Amino acid sequence: MTDQTASLSAPVATGEAIANTRKVFIKTYGCQMNVYDSTRMGDALSSEGYVTTGTLEEADLVLLNTCHIREKAAEKVYSALGRLREMKKARNAQGQELMIGVAGCVAQAEGEEILRRAPAVDVVIGPQTYHRLPQALRRARAGERVIETEYAVEDKFEHLPPTEKKVIRSRGVTAFLTVQEGCDKFCTFCVVPYTRGSEVSRPLQQIIDEATRLAESGVREVTLLGQNVNAWHGNGPNGESWGLGDLLYRLAEVPGLARLRYTTSHPRDMDDRLIEAHRDLRQLMPYLHLPVQAGSDRILKAMNRRHTADEYIRLIERIRGVRPDIALSGDFIVGFPGETDEDFEATMRLIERVNYAQAFSFKYSVRPGTPGAELGFHVAEEVKAERLERLQALLLKQQHEFAEACVGKTIDILLEKPGRMPGQLIGRSPWLQSVNVDAKSSQIGDIISVRIIGTGPNSLFAEQTGS
Ligand code: 5AD
Ligand code: SF4
Numbered sequence: 001m002t003d004q005t006a007s008l009s010a011p012v013a014t015g016e017a018i019a020n021t022r023k024v025f026i027k028t029y030g031c032q033m034n035v036y037d038s039t040r041m042g043d044a045l046s047s048e049g050y051v052t053t054g055t056l057e058e059a060d061l062v063l064l065n066t067c068h069i070r071e072k073a074a075e076k077v078y079s080a081l082g083r084l085r086e087m088k089k090a091r092n093a094q095g096q097e098l099m100i101g102v103a104g105c106v107a108q109a110e111g112e113e114i115l116r117r118a119p120a121v122d123v124v125i126g127p128q129t130y131h132r133l134p135q136a137l138r139r140a141r142a143g144e145r146v147i148e149t150e151y152a153v154e155d156k157f158e159h160l161p162p163t164e165k166k167v168i169r170s171r172g173v174t175a176f177l178t179v180q181e182g183c184d185k186f187c188t189f190c191v192v193p194y195t196r197g198s199e200v201s202r203p204l205q206q207i208i209d210e211a212t213r214l215a216e217s218g219v220r221e222v223t224l225l226g227q228n229v230n231a232w233h234g235n236g237p238n239g240e241s242w243g244l245g246d247l248l249y250r251l252a253e254v255p256g257l258a259r260l261r262y263t264t265s266h267p268r269d270m271d272d273r274l275i276e277a278h279r280d281l282r283q284l285m286p287y288l289h290l291p292v293q294a295g296s297d298r299i300l301k302a303m304n305r306r307h308t309a310d311e312y313i314r315l316i317e318r319i320r321g322v323r324p325d326i327a328l329s330g331d332f333i334v335g336f337p338g339e340t341d342e343d344f345e346a347t348m349r350l351i352e353r354v355n356y357a358q359a360f361s362f363k364y365s366v367r368p369g370t371p372g373a374e375l376g377f378h379v380a381e382e383v384k385a386e387r388l389e390r391l392q393a394l395l396l397k398q399q400h401e402f403a404e405a406c407v408g409k410t411i412d413i414l415l416e417k418p419g420r421m422p423g424q425l426i427g428r429s430p431w432l433q434s435v436n437v438d439a440k441s442s443q444i445g446d447i448i449s450v451r452i453i454g455t456g457p458n459s460l461f462a463e464q465t466g467s
Helices: 032-046 071-093 104-110 112-117 130-141 165-171 204-216 244-251 272-280 297-302 309-322 341-354 381-406
Strands: 003-007 022-031 050-052 061-066 099-103 123-125 146-148 174-178 221-225 233-235 241-243 259-263 287-289 327-334 358-363 410-418 424-428 434-438 447-455 459-466
Touching: 022 032, 022 071, 022 104, 032 050, 032 061, 032 104, 032 130, 032 165, 032 174, 032 221, 061 071, 061 104, 071 099, 071 104, 071 112, 099 104, 099 130, 104 112, 123 130, 130 146, 165 204, 174 204, 204 221, 204 233, 204 244, 221 244, 241 244, 244 259, 244 272, 272 309, 297 309, 297 341, 309 341, 327 341, 327 381, 341 381, 358 381, 381 447, 410 434, 434 447
Parallel strands: 022 050, 022 061, 061 099, 099 123, 123 146, 174 221, 221 259, 287 327, 327 358, 434 459
Antiparallel strands: 003 022, 233 241, 410 424, 410 447, 424 434, 447 459
16 A cells, blocks of 8 residues: 555544543554544444544544554654653543554554553554454453454454444545455565455445445545455456456446545556456546566565566556556665665666656565565665665656646546635646646536646646636
8 A cells, every 4th residue: 555654634523522522533654544444443433422533632532543564654653652651641640531542553563562562552453353442442441451453253344333424524525445455465575464464355235335325425536445456356246256347347337436546556466357447437547556666576576576577567568558648656665685786776777667657665674574574685774775865866757747747738637625725726636646726616526627737846736627
């Protein structure tokens, strides 16, 4: 999944909180799936009478939804817990309660260790068990320090209450929808197969029901999520075997859903049907996040990516063949153990060849328990830093060139939120760029036609050409 910078994503309070309702503040670290999970934890807690708040100071419960993908991400959690401990002490001194929960991938990976290192924590709950949050909190209130990290036998989605329609509405016109979780690919650098478990696909009907509910509540664009989303598989209405391509054709029939996206994909699972969906479905946006991680076959092999650089490039050529306007996005790791200057140059050449519209890049971070952690020939930190700088400069140049190439084009944008200036709205291009436009006669949720007239550091400027 695309790693996002730690973001505060408390699902919005609906404004009807009564004075004595309990309030939960949820802080989300990491990827889009954590953003989605935070909203679903909010749903689980709303059945216990909690409303979500964006103000830490007024919370009775603070939940950290954590990320374990790189060392820095996990360390951030412990420093946040240090600060929360002080806050809890101050609260308790006034005879008030403050409960602290740790959810997500650090919870899954470190379990007991969190209780040991962070004495203020009341509940540790993994990504597959958060439907049990209400019971866990009741146990904690009775004095227990609770750990819920065993993979549940039951399906958490079946045990979560559906998100209330007014809450969906308050969150805007775009939404995430998890369709698949976990990963069986075992890239040697990655903790996901251990923290999120093996690949599980949600059943077709559950997905259709959730997508329909989102659309009925005003959502126009849905991004399907999975650590390995294109490994999704299920049964069609007649029991036939379906893949992600089939699912997208079906979701394109949901009334009101104008735009579909999916992330994150593995090159090995881009099958013919999915590529056909890119050719046929106008709802499927021409944007694909397809991480390659490295451009050297030797490193790809050591990473256990199960494809070569050439296979990746040929795959992209096939996709571009059916959808020439598709924009590519990727993830890159520099300084994997054993990466030589020549290996790194191969990554730079691959980037030149593909020409990315957007990308995320990282220095390799050793993750205990992964096969990569056992490898020798570590790359020096200064070398990693130097390589990352060069790689990011190239990716940024490509991103700017992509934005510049949009100037003069007429495109459709989905209006998502108000802009900074009166009368201004911010929309989303098919290629995920933010677009500022004066659109006085249109409203949030509309898809309007605009002409791009300029670029800013992280967005585009446009004028409306039609509705
Ligand atoms: N070190 C650095 N980057 C990593 N990623 C995953 N594991 C590691 C690691 N150990 C990156 C990959 C992945 C993205 C979500 O995070 O590029 O695609
Ligand atoms: Fe991690 Fe590789 Fe699975 Fe992606 S495909 S989640 S990088 S193991």
